Amino acid sequence: MEKILEVNNLQVSFHTYAGDVKAVRGVSFELEKGETLAFVGESGCGKTVTAKAIMRLLQPPFAEIKKESKIMYQDKDVMKMSKKELQAYRGNDVGMIFQDPMTSLNPTMTIGKQIMESLMLHRKLDKKQAREEAIEMLRVVKISDAEKRVDDYPHQLSGGMRQRVMIAIALSCNPALLIADEPTTALDVTIQAQIMRLLGDLKKERDTAIILVTHDLGVVANFADRIQVMYAGQIIERGTAKEIFYHAKHPYTWALLASVPKLDTENKGELYALKGTPPDLILEMNHCPFADRCEYCMGICRETMPEETLVDGTHRVSCWLQHPSAPRVQSYYEKCGVREHE
Amino acid sequence: MAKYVVKRICYMLLTLFTVASITFFLMRSIPGDPLASMAKTLPEQTKENFYAKYGLDQPLYKQYFKYMEGLVHLDLGESILYAGRSVTSEIARTSPVSGMVGGTALIIGTFIGVCLGMVAALKKNRWPDYVVMFIAILGATIPVFVLASLMQYVFAVQLGWLPASGWGKPVHMVLPVIVLGFGSVATYARYIKSSMLDTLGQDYVLTARAKGLSERAVILKHVLRNSLLPAVTIFSSSIVGVFTGAFVTEKMFSIPGIGLYYVSSINNNDYTMVMGTTVFYAALFIIMQLVVDFVYMILDPRIRIASDR
Numbered sequence: 001m002e003k004i005l006e007v008n009n010l011q012v013s014f015h016t017y018a019g020d021v022k023a024v025r026g027v028s029f030e031l032e033k034g035e036t037l038a039f040v041g042e043s044g045c046g047k048t049v050t051a052k053a054i055m056r057l058l059q060p061p062f063a064e065i066k067k068e069s070k071i072m073y074q075d076k077d078v079m080k081m082s083k084k085e086l087q088a089y090r091g092n093d094v095g096m097i098f099q100d101p102m103t104s105l106n107p108t109m110t111i112g113k114q115i116m117e118s119l120m121l122h123r124k125l126d127k128k129q130a131r132e133e134a135i136e137m138l139r140v141v142k143i144s145d146a147e148k149r150v151d152d153y154p155h156q157l158s159g160g161m162r163q164r165v166m167i168a169i170a171l172s173c174n175p176a177l178l179i180a181d182e183p184t185t186a187l188d189v190t191i192q193a194q195i196m197r198l199l200g201d202l203k204k205e206r207d208t209a210i211i212l213v214t215h216d217l218g219v220v221a222n223f224a225d226r227i228q229v230m231y232a233g234q235i236i237e238r239g240t241a242k243e244i245f246y247h248a249k250h251p252y253t254w255a256l257l258a259s260v261p262k263l264d265t266e267n268k269g270e271l272y273a274l275k276g277t278p279p280d281l282i283l284e285m286n287h288c289p290f291a292d293r294c295e296y297c298m299g300i301c302r303e304t305m306p307e308e309t310l311v312d313g314t315h316r317v318s319c320w321l322q323h324p325s326a327p328r329v330q331s332y333y334e335k336c337g338v339r340e341h342e
Numbered sequence: 343m344a345k346y347v348v349k350r351i352c353y354m355l356l357t358l359f360t361v362a363s364i365t366f367f368l369m370r371s372i373p374g375d376p377l378a379s380m381a382k383t384l385p386e387q388t389k390e391n392f393y394a395k396y397g398l399d400q401p402l403y404k405q406y407f408k409y410m411e412g413l414v415h416l417d418l419g420e421s422i423l424y425a426g427r428s429v430t431s432e433i434a435r436t437s438p439v440s441g442m443v444g445g446t447a448l449i450i451g452t453f454i455g456v457c458l459g460m461v462a463a464l465k466k467n468r469w470p471d472y473v474v475m476f477i478a479i480l481g482a483t484i485p486v487f488v489l490a491s492l493m494q495y496v497f498a499v500q501l502g503w504l505p506a507s508g509w510g511k512p513v514h515m516v517l518p519v520i521v522l523g524f525g526s527v528a529t530y531a532r533y534i535k536s537s538m539l540d541t542l543g544q545d546y547v548l549t550a551r552a553k554g555l556s557e558r559a560v561i562l563k564h565v566l567r568n569s570l571l572p573a574v575t576i577f578s579s580s581i582v583g584v585f586t587g588a589f590v591t592e593k594m595f596s597i598p599g600i601g602l603y604y605v606s607s608i609n610n611n612d613y614t615m616v617m618g619t620t621v622f623y624a625a626l627f628i629i630m631q632l633v634v635d636f637v638y639m640i641l642d643p644r645i646r647i648a649s650d651r
Contacts, residue, residue: 055552057548057551057552083556083557086554087554087555087556088554089554090551090552090553090554091552091553091554091555092554095552096549096552098545098548098549098552100545103544103545103546104545104546104548104549105546105549106546106549106550106564106568107546107568107642107643107644108567108568108571108641108642108643109563109564114549117550117553117555117563118553118554121553121554121555122554153643153644155643155644166549169549169553170552
């Protein structure tokens with residue numbers, strides 16, 4: 001398989017009056033061609049910041065990507081790109097769609113023009129060709145009446161349609177990588193399913209790699225090849241979708257799984273909710289960031305940061321419970337009465 | 343659309359009627375009359391003839407109806423102070439002068455203000471921002487008459503570069519335009535700065551950057567138009583600013599514009615002249631507001647569509 005993206009020791013800080021908020025703390029991962037990788041975690045865990053850092057969309061001087069960080073796209077060093085190279089990279093190599101389609105489109109420009117912009121910039125099409133291509137893109141994202149819709153303004157479209165337009169913009173130059181930052185969060189549930197299906201179809205047709213940022217495990221279940229669970233700016237567990245859903249080892253991942261509503265349970269009790277809030281990201285952290293909220297917390301968890309250990313295959317987890325001398329605890333699967341190896 | 347225009351015009355007429363009525367009764371409630379200041383020694387008979395000529399001997403309500411009747415026929419009457427000159431011709435003679443000074447000041451001031459506002463927003467918290475905001479605060483706080491005398495003192499008396507007052511040559515316009523335009527510069531610089539900072543934080547600007555557009559293209563195509571939109575709404579009020587500023591400026595620079603005549607006709611209780619000029623100002627302002635609304639509709643597709651439905 002061909003590697004298209006490699007992120008190494010990514011560290012991002014935001015400078016605020018209260019101090020430096022270290023939003024991303026040494027994230028490393030790789031992505032292969034055509035692969036779908038999901039970042040999962042609750043709000044403020046660094047998912048979106050990681051995604052924007054890959055695009056170099058964080059605004060200095062407020063945000064700073066530390067110089068130890070390395071981002072390689074194919075064989076290009078994203079951190080060392082000039083302004084010109086960055087412009088060619090954004091939109092052409094990597095496309096991005098954002099969380100809220102209601103505000104992500106320019107209200108005073110027709111959607112056609114907004115799609116044409118990147119076509120004319122990266123593929124050097126003239127106005128007429130770009131317009132043809134924009135109409136074609138609208139068809140690709142399954143907007144009916146594309147010839148007429150191309151001259152519509154964003155406020156004339158529904159939320160779902162706007163997100164389709166965003167997808168059309170992002171995919172118009174056929175990027176090898178699409179970053180989707182919570183693409184369905186602002187949409188209602190039926191539209192969510194449509195948008196995810198559309199993304200799934202396009203991914204297969206075009207062999208686009210996708211980084212999907214979401215806090216909703218339900219969204220990634222049928223979609224992602226691999227999942228990285230993030231907490232307090234770090235990846236605490238990673239593996240294939242199967243490994244994360246059926247063999248999760250980190251108590252935080254268990255908590256995430258437990259808080260997804262299930263239709264098939266007999267239990268009519270309250271939905272599980274993880275107590276507490278993530279740690280203050282201004283603080284330095286020399287121990288497990290999840291220790292304060294973890295029901296299995298041990299003495300060592302508050303003293304030393306756990307190393308990432310290999311469970312098997314591609315499955316890695318950063319938790320002291322993996323240590324050979326740690327006590328055996330009842331996992332989420334055992335608690336729910338599901339067998340782990342299903 | 344047609345319905346909307348008709349509705350707006352009806353409202354305009356109603357507003358004009360109200361302004362004319364209020365001004366009429368306000369003027370008559372001021373003690374004294376056109377003869378009070380200059381004609382104490384006139385014979386009784388002359389006075390009576392004078393009052394009869396302008397209908398001032400009639401009861402107030404009759405005068406009012408007569409005036410309104412004239413207004414409907416676009417007849418603003420004859421100036422009391424300058425016998426034989428109709429108010430309409432006086433306005434026609436003096437307003438182009440004011441229009442030239444005021445219009446130039448408005449256009450240049452708005453343009454400079456918008457540019458300064460953009461600079462301040464793009465260089466936020468750096469020295470260009472501080473300089474622009476200092477200018478804006480000066481413009482908002484210094485009264486027109488202070489600025490005017492300062493300008494006259496520095497550029498006419500001390501440096502001798504420009505004439506202190508007068509009218510006829512293009513150089514006569516320089517100082518009045520600077521004085522009048524300064525307010526617009528200040529207003530627009532502040533307004534555009536905040537509206538541009540607001541736009542820069544919008545999600546669609548991030549989308550534009552994610553497309554790979556250069557920073558220049560992002561600003562010109564996505565930020566500028568959207569930050570100018572709210573500024574269009576304050577254009578009508580800055581027109582008023584220029585007109586009210588003109589009362590003082592024209593007096594101080596001896597410019598034979600409508601503002602100068604307006605002030606002197608109030609001082610002399612020239613009823614018809616004050617009435618005519620007020621109605622003219624009101625009409626001008628209301629028409630400008632209508633124009634601004636239409637410009638807004640052209641610039642913002644969201645408003646265009648809503649009014650079509």
